[in-house]
Amino acid sequence: MQFVFTEEQILIRDTAREFCNEHATSARVRAALAAPGGYEPALWSELLTMGWAGIAVPEAYGGSGLGWVELCLLQAEQGRRLVPSPFFATAALAAPLWLQVATAAQQAEWLPALVSGAHQFACAVTGAGGQPGATGLTATLTPHRAGGYRLTGAANYVIHGQTADSLLVAARAPGSTGDAGLSLVRVPADARGVTRTAQVMLDLTRPMSRVEFHAVDLPAEQVLGTAEAAGPALATVLQLARIALAAECVGGAEYVLEMTTDYARQRVQFGRPIGSFQAVKHRLADMMVAVEAAKSAAWYAACVAAESPAELPEAAAIAKSNCSDAFFNCAANGIQLHGGIGYTWDHDAHLYFKRARAAATLLGSPAWQREQLATLMGLGASAAPPVY
Amino acid sequence: MKLGFTPTQEAFRRDAAAWLEAQLSGAFSDLRGVTGQMALLERRIEWEQALGRERFSAIGWPEQFGGRDATLGEQVIFAEEYARAGAPGRVGHMGIELAGPTLLAFGTDAQKQRFLLPIARGEEFWCQGYSEPNAGSDLANVRTHAALVDTPTGPRWQVNGQKIWTSLATFAHWAFVVCRTEPGTQGHKGLSYLLVPTQQPGVTIRPIRQMNGEAEFNETFFADALTDADNIVGAPGGGWAVAMGTLAFERGVSTLAQQMSFRNELDRLVAAAKANGAARDPGLRLRLADAYSGLRIMRYSALRMLSQTDGGELSGAAFTYKIYWATWRKKLGELIMDVLGPEGEIARGLPYEWAELQGVFFSSRSDTIYGGTNQIQRNLIAERALGLPREPRG
Numbered sequence: 001m002q003f004v005f006t007e008e009q010i011l012i013r014d015t016a017r018e019f020c021n022e023h024a025t026s027a028r029v030r031a032a033l034a035a036p037g038g039y040e041p042a043l044w045s046e047l048l049t050m051g052w053a054g055i056a057v058p059e060a061y062g063g064s065g066l067g068w069v070e071l072c073l074l075q076a077e078q079g080r081r082l083v084p085s086p087f088f089a090t091a092a093l094a095a096p097l098w099l100q101v102a103t104a105a106q107q108a109e110w111l112p113a114l115v116s117g118a119h120q121f122a123c124a125v126t127g128a129g130g131q132p133g134a135t136g137l138t139a140t141l142t143p144h145r146a147g148g149y150r151l152t153g154a155a156n157y158v159i160h161g162q163t164a165d166s167l168l169v170a171a172r173a174p175g176s177t178g179d180a181g182l183s184l185v186r187v188p189a190d191a192r193g194v195t196r197t198a199q200v201m202l203d204l205t206r207p208m209s210r211v212e213f214h215a216v217d218l219p220a221e222q223v224l225g226t227a228e229a230a231g232p233a234l235a236t237v238l239q240l241a242r243i244a245l246a247a248e249c250v251g252g253a254e255y256v257l258e259m260t261t262d263y264a265r266q267r268v269q270f271g272r273p274i275g276s277f278q279a280v281k282h283r284l285a286d287m288m289v290a291v292e293a294a295k296s297a298a299w300y301a302a303c304v305a306a307e308s309p310a311e312l313p314e315a316a317a318i319a320k321s322n323c324s325d326a327f328f329n330c331a332a333n334g335i336q337l338h339g340g341i342g343y344t345w346d347h348d349a350h351l352y353f354k355r356a357r358a359a360a361t362l363l364g365s366p367a368w369q370r371e372q373l374a375t376l377m378g379l380g381a382s383a384a385p386p387v388y
Numbered sequence: 389m390k391l392g393f394t395p396t397q398e399a400f401r402r403d404a405a406a407w408l409e410a411q412l413s414g415a416f417s418d419l420r421g422v423t424g425q426m427a428l429l430e431r432r433i434e435w436e437q438a439l440g441r442e443r444f445s446a447i448g449w450p451e452q453f454g455g456r457d458a459t460l461g462e463q464v465i466f467a468e469e470y471a472r473a474g475a476p477g478r479v480g481h482m483g484i485e486l487a488g489p490t491l492l493a494f495g496t497d498a499q500k501q502r503f504l505l506p507i508a509r510g511e512e513f514w515c516q517g518y519s520e521p522n523a524g525s526d527l528a529n530v531r532t533h534a535a536l537v538d539t540p541t542g543p544r545w546q547v548n549g550q551k552i553w554t555s556l557a558t559f560a561h562w563a564f565v566v567c568r569t570e571p572g573t574q575g576h577k578g579l580s581y582l583l584v585p586t587q588q589p590g591v592t593i594r595p596i597r598q599m600n601g602e603a604e605f606n607e608t609f610f611a612d613a614l615t616d617a618d619n620i621v622g623a624p625g626g627g628w629a630v631a632m633g634t635l636a637f638e639r640g641v642s643t644l645a646q647q648m649s650f651r652n653e654l655d656r657l658v659a660a661a662k663a664n665g666a667a668r669d670p671g672l673r674l675r676l677a678d679a680y681s682g683l684r685i686m687r688y689s690a691l692r693m694l695s696q697t698d699g700g701e702l703s704g705a706a707f708t709y710k711i712y713w714a715t716w717r718k719k720l721g722e723l724i725m726d727v728l729g730p731e732g733e734i735a736r737g738l739p740y741e742w743a744e745l746q747g748v749f750f751s752s753r754s755d756t757i758y759g760g761t762n763q764i765q766r767n768l769i770a771e772r773a774l775g776l777p778r779e780p781r782g
Contacts, residue, residue: 367674
């Protein structure tokens, strides 16, 4: 039992921090937000060259063969600087979907391209109404013609959906509910019947699209693994993604705390730094309490992902809810403590605030996560479970 | 990062679990699940002695002082098994968690030889003489004073003054006392850390009744109380550093033991919520889930703190731990009353006796006060961990 980073993990973290500090400056992040697709292809190429997309992909498929702790380190470091890149969609969603759901032959065919960035994937795993988990998935997959399938319906909140080459789509057999009857299919983004609409998102740093499938015909080999059997693996992947998102929130929260603490040390009012007033320093202390708790939750969950699958649902729910709460708390206080300048478009405080709000919703709100926990605790059924 | 344990550690787990189970289903079956500070005191002192005989009392201490030189992993395992077995709260914790570690870190060899074994064996109990009526958050404002006086057996410290909030003092043998030994000094300077026997004519202990109706705290009066000249830890006038060291030990393995009682409280609450239907209430169940999250996060944070002890410097998790658990338990107390509803407002009986859950509602109000209020914790976090400028002080 050693709940601290290894020397290798610290090296990964420090290298990533140095890279992000140098390259993901505020100016470059803001330029990327205005670019088509919402990210800077040159920066993404550099991340790919460093092997980030394949950090948790086996070496046989061109990856680094490391684990979820290492992936979460990269996610946290990008979270600190709001790096707009398809990393989360690629490494934390698409890669584990291939690994958990697809056949070995499919993995060998597609994962090397994912790792190199030659083929970009986006994951349509949230239903059109935005409800998290399997219940919200309404797109249907029906057998059609000899051995083929037809995909109909819609998905929403597809991260980096607009720039992807293929979509990995969760769809259900007609009439099925919950985890049952779910399939994952690879749909080329330019397939006939697919329409993608880029949304203007609250969080400027994470572009999302609404995708409609108007009777899209697919050959059987585009089903990942076995049709109608992807439910449990999809649930696991979503837990892993929640943990990665929690790590990203920890990075963002920590950075806002540092930025705001620096400001409170420098900003002078009434003849002294505002950080010497208890009204200010106590708020910053509360932010640190939240950040430290969030770190504990995120890194424990990352270890669980690597070591202890039975604990995954609990650890993911605790990490996701607490880390996004901590991030929002810090980002909101960050605006308040910066005063008027914190409310301007030119200051980065609002970028973190919006990222935090959106991260709370993504893959299930804090209330939704706590409802999962309540069930795991054996509290029985709720009189009115949260919708999102 | 690695959460798992080695085969050797798992073997230790089996041994510890077997011993605890044998005791708590045998000679000490009356103590299973007992909490609170003072309940069944005589029996719990016997339990401390049984732990001591088996070297389970302070397993992290060196073998020569009654411990097992246990590794961090073994200490974590023992705390887990202790909780799982439903073993009682430790009435010896002032000695085990505070006095002992302070002596190990700052004591002379002679002091270690004299004091550690009786603590580990449950033969001598300790209480803490820090707070005074005018030295609460401003601990350095201590007025209790001591001077070396000549006695027929040689020079001894003579102590005068008043301490307050001294838990467990009624049956303690010794107090560690922060007092002024250099007349005319102020603040941190001129304080010394003395070890004072409490069962002597110069020491009077008066219980204080608390808002829950019980009396766990005391006032302790020193009137020409005496202790040997060498019962001083650290240099004369250098007691502040020792006292601050003791506060740091409060964040050690004991946190895992403390979490076990929190776990019991939450389990009790969950059972009550399921029994009266509150568990179906959407708002209450989310707060129950949040309480469970907080409990788990305390465990994760404790593991982080303990894994980092080699570094010397307090980690962020250590700075924030006290305010986190105290605030957590205060919220748990409020949730308890919301879950119990009107029924929760009826006492068990005279004079003002409450079931354990309502007891948490009361006692949790003191959690954010003792051992450094939440406000003092925020100052510490802001000034020491975040490096913000100090508040101007008069």
